[in-house]
Amino acid sequence: MLARVEDVSKEYQLGDQPVTALHHVNLSIEQGVFMAIAGPSGSGKSTLLNLLGCIDTPTTGTVYLDGEPLSGKSADELARLRGRWIGFIFQTFNLLPVLSAAENVEYPLLQFVDMRGEERRRRVRHYLKLVGLAEFERHRPNQLSGGQRQRVAIARALAVRPKIILADEPTANLDHRTGSRILRLMRRINRSTGATFVFSTHDQRIIDLADRRVDLEDGRVVRLGVRSGHEWVYAAERAAAADRTGSAERAAAADRTGSAERAAG
Numbered sequence: 001m002l003a004r005v006e007d008v009s010k011e012y013q014l015g016d017q018p019v020t021a022l023h024h025v026n027l028s029i030e031q032g033v034f035m036a037i038a039g040p041s042g043s044g045k046s047t048l049l050n051l052l053g054c055i056d057t058p059t060t061g062t063v064y065l066d067g068e069p070l071s072g073k074s075a076d077e078l079a080r081l082r083g084r085w086i087g088f089i090f091q092t093f094n095l096l097p098v099l100s101a102a103e104n105v106e107y108p109l110l111q112f113v114d115m116r117g118e119e120r121r122r123r124v125r126h127y128l129k130l131v132g133l134a135e136f137e138r139h140r141p142n143q144l145s146g147g148q149r150q151r152v153a154i155a156r157a158l159a160v161r162p163k164i165i166l167a168d169e170p171t172a173n174l175d176h177r178t179g180s181r182i183l184r185l186m187r188r189i190n191r192s193t194g195a196t197f198v199f200s201t202h203d204q205r206i207i208d209l210a211d212r213r214v215d216l217e218d219g220r221v222v223r224l225g226v227r228s229g230h231e232w233v234y235a236a237e238r239a240a241a242a243d244r245t246g247s248a249e250r251a252a253a254a255d256r257t258g259s260a261e262r263a264a265g
C-alpha cells in the first residue's frame with residue numbers, strides 16, 4: 001500500500017473554539033490510482049491532503065507513506081520526505097514568477113545534491129515535453145496562460161519522481177474547457193507513467209475521470225468508491241448491507257480494515 005491513513009483526526013483551535021476538520025478517517029491509497037477526494041467546502045479535503053503531504057500532522061491517528069509511519073518525525077525529516085516523496089499541484093499554480101518555465105521545473109531538483117546538471121536538464125526537457133510545453137521553456141509565468149501555468153506545475157511535480165502527486169482543487173482557477181484539458185492530461189500521465197494522483201475537488205468532471213473516490217462530509221468519510229466500468233461500487237453500501245443483518249460492530253470493523261481497504265486501494 002502506497003499510503004494509509006489510520007484512524008486520523010485533526011482538530012484546529014479557532015480562538016477558544018476547537019474545530020474538528022477530520023474525524024476518525026481511514027483510507028488506503030494504492031500505487032497508480034487516480035483518486036478524487038470529493039466534498040463540499042469545509043469538509044476537510046485540504047486538511048486530508050496536507051496530512052498526506054507531510055505539510056501538517058494529525059491530532060490523533062497515523063499516516064503511513066510507503067509503510068513508514070510519519071508520526072514522531074521531526075519537522076526537518078517531514079520537510080525532507082515532502083520534497084522527495086510528494087509532488088504538489090495547487091489551485092493557484094504557485095510558480096516562482098521570476099523563473100522561466102524550465103527553471104520552475106528544475107528548482108525542486110536542486111535538492112538532490114548528487115544530481116548532475118545534465119540529468120536535471122534532461123528531466124526538465126522530458127517533463128515539459130510530456131505536458132506539451134517544450135516550446136515554452138523560456139517563458140515566465142506571466143507570459144503563460146492559466147492552463148499553461150498549471151501544466152508547468154504538473155511538470156514540476158512529476159520531475160522529482162515523487163511517490164504520490166497531490167492536487168488541491170487543480171481546476172478551481174481555470175475555465176471549464178481548460179480545466180477539462182488539464183484533467184485529461186493528468187489522467188493520461190497517470191495511465192502512461194503509473195504516477196499516483198490524489199485530488200481534492202468539488203468538480204464532478206474530476207470525479208468522472210477518477211478510478212477511486214472518497215466522499216467527505218463534515219470531516220468524515222461517508223463513502224469510499226471504486227470504479228467498475230461506468231459504475232461506482234461503494235464500500236459503505238456493503239457495510240450498510242452487513243449492518244442490516246444485525247452485526248453493526250463487525251460491519252464497521254470490516255469497513256475499516258477490509259472492504260474499505262479493498263475499495264480505496
Ligand SMILES: Nc1ncnc2c1ncn2[C@@H]1O[C@H](COP(=O)(O)OP(=O)(O)O)[C@@H](O)[C@H]1O
Binds near residue numbers: 013014020021043048
Ligand atoms: N488552519 C486552520 N485553523 C482553523 N481551522 C481550520 C484551519 N484549516 C482548516 N480549518 C477548518 O477545518 C475545516 C476543514 O477545512 P478544509 O480542510 O480546508 O476543507 P475543504 O478543503 O474541504 O474546504 C473547516 O471547518 C475549516 O474552517
Ligand SMILES: [Mg+2]
Binds near residue numbers: 045046168
Ligand atoms: Mg480546500
